[in-house]
Amino acid sequence: MAYQTEVISSQPQVTINSYTVSSVSTSDWSSNVCDCCDDCGICLCATFVPCILGCKVAQDNGDSCCLPFLPGAMIALRTSIRSKYRIAGSVCDDWVVMACLPLCGLCQMAREQKMRG
Numbered sequence: 001m002a003y004q005t006e007v008i009s010s011q012p013q014v015t016i017n018s019y020t021v022s023s024v025s026t027s028d029w030s031s032n033v034c035d036c037c038d039d040c041g042i043c044l045c046a047t048f049v050p051c052i053l054g055c056k057v058a059q060d061n062g063d064s065c066c067l068p069f070l071p072g073a074m075i076a077l078r079t080s081i082r083s084k085y086r087i088a089g090s091v092c093d094d095w096v097v098m099a100c101l102p103l104c105g106l107c108q109m110a111r112e113q114k115m116r117g
Helices: 040-048 050-060 073-084 091-100 102-116
Strands: none
Touching: 040 050, 040 102, 050 073, 050 102, 073 091, 073 102, 091 102
């Protein structure tokens, strides 16, 4: 007597007939890193109470207000904002700005959020 077995797969099969490729365009920051005088309120806040401005920028990005107090977190915040708004650049660029010009970089992030918000 011969038995015939049938294998039934429990995993769904998907057939892809076509796909769409979309290109992601990038832009530049709306202001230069040293354009602090473009918004004197942001500039004064960064000069005298940078922790408050850092908390606001972090919260406006959907992050915790405590973020600016963590080592290296402002680099990550800048990278996140750049990615969110599809701004051209790299993590290395973000590191250089936040290591060399931290208050100017903070002002630039705040101006970008204000302009795009």
